[in-house]
Amino acid sequence: MTVRRSPLVILSAGAGLVIAVAGAGWCAGVRVNMTPSYPRGLWRIEMLDRAAAVGDLVFICPPHTAEFERAFDRGYIRRGLCAGGFSPLIKTVVAIGGQQVDVANRVSIDGRPLPDSEVRHADAAGRPLVPFAGGVVPAGELYLHSDFAGSYDSRYFGPIPSSGVLGLARPVLTFGP
Template sequence: MRRTRTRIVAGVACAGVAVLALAAAGARVNTSKSIPLGLYWASSAPVDKGVYILFCPPQRSVFDDARDRGYIGAGFCPGGYGYMMKRVVATRDDTVAVADDGVRVNGELLAHSAPIRTDRSGRALPRYRSGRYKLGESELLPMSDASATSFDARYFGPIERAQIRSVLRPLITW
């Protein structure tokens, strides 16, 4: 009995070390609805439209509320925020507009981008307000392409490139 318990503890410890080693090497697991579920690899590839990114949210009150309400996790980013994963849908010189029917990039309406007025608990959601906005040199727009209920740029607006920690390459998704 004691020998079996020791083997179980040793096996769990080895699995834990393996997971930590993979994370240190660049493996990232996404379990949120923001991007497809799965295993991703962090890289230093260039940030451009269409790539998935891992970023630290900027310190703004909208992210304080998001963390307090459970839209984003607590973590090691400044402000005590957890990392976020999204797809880059707009970059420098792209024109962005957020309206009742959704987010438009250069006039094209993005799928799953209509802002929702309230969360599941009936609390009003924030809304990034812009008529038409041209992204600056260091700005980009992170959005979900996988979920209409994701907490993304339609609620908080563009972020700065300095917030990005890595580009994520999908390894296995479902």
Template sequence: MTFLISPTSAGGRQRCLALVFLAISCGFALAVIAGGTIGGLRLNTTPSEPLGLWRVAPLYRPVQVDDLVFVCPPETDAVLQGFARGYLRSGLCPGGFGPLIKTVAAVGGQHIDVAGGVTIDGRQIASSNLVSQDGRGRPLRPYEGGTVPPGFLFLHSPFPGSWDSRYFGPVPASGVLGLAKQVLTYAP
């Protein structure tokens, strides 16, 4: 015996609405996945930059100071510790890390001093104060400073709790995926 639910009954209407909602949700999820794969879209869920949807834009020139970039961090001891502590999300970068969105504060050949804040070639960087521990009270050890090696970048975010090159040091420019462009974002 087969029973059909009439879309005119109260239960039938609720099931139809649920199926429509499910179909729309699945369609949206597939569009985001396809956009991420084909269109270079990424979702930022960390407060170092505005939350929401971003796009990786191709970079057809060398990376420059003040570029806002997506970058895969290298598998250094500091980065591995940051990943273990939850500062980095999982992702498709080597090491299983998600890419970071950071501003390039210095390039190869520039000198970095780290003491309470960051100076680059003698110029103080705004919003670069250091903290001695993270939100859970675990100690943070700052980068010791020095000259950024050729082919490396010193990254910064003005967000007070940002985990950037102040703590993990310069990163290879070869890890840059492209420029970070906001698509649909908001700053909490």
């Protein structure tokens, strides 16, 4: 006896499977990165049981501020589950509270030039970008960076609260530079 399944039943079962796998991944801390700041693909949030340190690659929720609303409006960040409805960022911590950040044509941390930190004064659409003025990173805040030249990072939005750190960012399955 041959059993025929209707296309609707097959489609429903397939959709249910996709939703179940995506939900399990989400609960396990797996996220999709589709921005060019770091390789695109699947990343995992790994628990961080200490304060974020210089050199850590982290997932961090941006604060709900007018600056990040403007960044969303310009397409620099996406919607997600962080405060204000923003998506978490993947960035490298390059300075912590108490460190001096100087911003000119490029960034320097405690007098040492930061590689790949040239400052742009316009985005890819020709809209003006205003760089962070520089200064001492306040206690409890982090200065973030990406080597990608077009990255929207602390060169433009300045330090942000370390309380937004979700954990370390670990690649699972990525592609591209």
